[in-house]
Amino acid sequence: MTSTLPATATSREDAAALDVADPLAHFRDRYLPLAPGVTAYLDGNSLGRPLAAIAERSDAFIREQWAGRLIRGWSEGWMELPEQVGDELAAATLGAAAGQTLIADSTTINFYKTLRAALALRPDRTRIVIDRDHFPTNRFVVESVVRDLGLEIAWLPGSVDGGVTVDALAEVLDERVAVVALSHVAYRSGHLADAAAITAATHRAGALVVWDLCHSVGACEIELDAWEVDFAVGCTYKFVGAGPGAPAFLYAAARHHDRLDQPLWGWLGRADPFEMEQGYRPAPGIRSMMSGTPSIPGVLAVREGARVIAEAGMPAVRAKAVALTELVVELADSWLAPEGFTLASPRDPARRGGHVSVARADARQVCAALVEAGVLPDFRTPDVVRLGVSPLPASFVEVWDALAVMREIGR
Template sequence: MHPLDAADPLAHYRDRFVGSPGLVAYLDGNSLGRPLTASIERVEAFLREEWGGRLIRGWDEGWMQLPLALGDELGRVALGAAPGQVAIADSTTVSLYKLIRAALDARPGRTEIVIDRDNFPTDRYLVEGIARDRGLTVRWVETPHDGGVTPELVAPVLGEQTALLVLSSVAYRSAWFADIPAITALAHDAGALVLWDLCHSAGVVATPLDDWGVDLAVGCGYKYLNGGPGAPAFLYVRSDLQAELRQPIQGWLGSASPFEMGQGYEPAPGIRGFLSGTPPMVGMQAMRDMVALIDEAGLEAVRAKSVALTEHAIALVDDVLPDARLASPRDAARRGGHITIDHPRFAELMPRLWERGVVPDFRRPDGIRLGLSPLSTSFAELEAGVGMIAELLRG
């Protein structure tokens, strides 16, 4: 066993994940988390006993409440959110759309949305489309290749016309961890709201949303929350904003009396009013197991191992990949759970890496992203993966 794995207090959790035959190193856990063995058992039991056994009676036996119950649990375990502010619903894209529209409506007369050019494409495309439809102006924050949004970069684009900032807690490419409380405070000083995309931080980096005064947040369920491909997203709406904001997708489940089927839409009070359609029951099952596992391990311990993994990854890159460029922060306090390294030959290497059982991610134009999910990634696995990259570059 690798000495760092032998000393790792979380190493035993790797045994709870489903193995992949022929895999040497899975370094893409920040894109799609590995499934838990417990989730296979839970989903099968759900299909046989709840869906198959109880059929439509399940809606009265807990299904209807699961989006809010699991949201509260996720909020407690990983988001620093008190009950009644997090719900599991829809995709990240749909949840972002809802909250962008709701936030803009809550700031009438303001004409500008702020977003950075290196934000995830979905976030940028949504902002551009909504701005076009509403005749608003997009104000762009220019960020460095190996960095991300900072208070110093954001402050100059804020003003009396700023309605909303849409930013990521951890940059999807560079892994830059934004100063969320400082940027949020700047936005509030300008009278604007902020919507934080937590896709690359939820479950691996603490983001105490309540303590930091965050307005709105969205995140996916299939990265560090290991809900599987297409797992539902989550949304957070600070409690004092819930009565002020009204989301635009007025589906039956977000109404005050869903089973009345009455005329006219009246939103349900609280976070339920931000739901739209039927809960994704199957899609939530695996998330339940991973939230419970993070709770068992402790988010602080998960973050400590994440830092140790990324620190070791950087040391390995410096040692065996001297021609590669680190495109992520060296300061652990400003780094999320992955690192990106650039090299002009990385695009040609990717198919050969996958053939050899090493699975990182590629980000154009020339970046390999090493996604290190703390509860399922070992130090030995990391070394094997980086070693294979070095070997192929020499060949």
């Protein structure tokens, strides 16, 4: 989990030297250029930049596949794409063997399905553990399910360093807990949880985990199979770069497949869907987690994102994510701390995802001024500037220049 790149830069020339030494630098050319006037994009943790291949393949899909094959496309491969591309994403960056991952629906819907499937495996237990810093959509889904099924929430006590820990979990984990549902990387602080240890602790208590990987996938190493994760979900429009509203992914460990029971029954989750028979009978394996028809152009965009990660190799991608965020932290210490900004992310890169948050009371105004100056960051209420550096399209000079602008604005 440590960088193989030297991340120290005390001048813009140093930053440029880091780019020269960056083994992934050539991947930058795969992306469509930034618009005129935009000098730095530091919101890859909200919406990744488009690969040129996505524009090309999307156009080819419409003209050749959709217009050319029409309805035949479904029987010539589209129908299998949610699982195929799921397997490709799993191999590229989830550490999951084939047959356990789907691309479909949104993170919200997938979280609902996996949470309900996990609860169905622990019918005698009554509690779901989440934390207050969990991404809102997950908190809301848990609140709804708790209301529907007459369960209760066990809130994790106040987070340490902006994230979730085994120690915090120990305070609420008991034989009443059915499911522990947490974020691998906290959306606000960027804290990277020790998913292996939390999963193991959860299992020791007889409960199951549902990990939200939205903010870690494509920036952090993930080993779902090795960690013995039960269920996981995540979006593909951040570091995977599949575009606004691209379909999300869903992982369900093979050992649960013979008892998967999620309530959003749809025709594509049924065995032999085109028999149009009476009565729902789940399809074998991961397919039973499908509901309706997924966006085929969206799934194909996920394929492009998975391919570029696979080509770069996740260890190298992670190393660059660490090096980039180390540079952000260094410059925040040197340039922003004197102006009253405080680091709101872990200092230890082993506990940090792909973005760095800095806080100051006027963060909203700072973000507006950054956008005006051609640097695109992200604002999170009430006082956080999130600086998300997507490992494949971002450069060290881009980070240097962006932080230099921020120093001027922050004065």
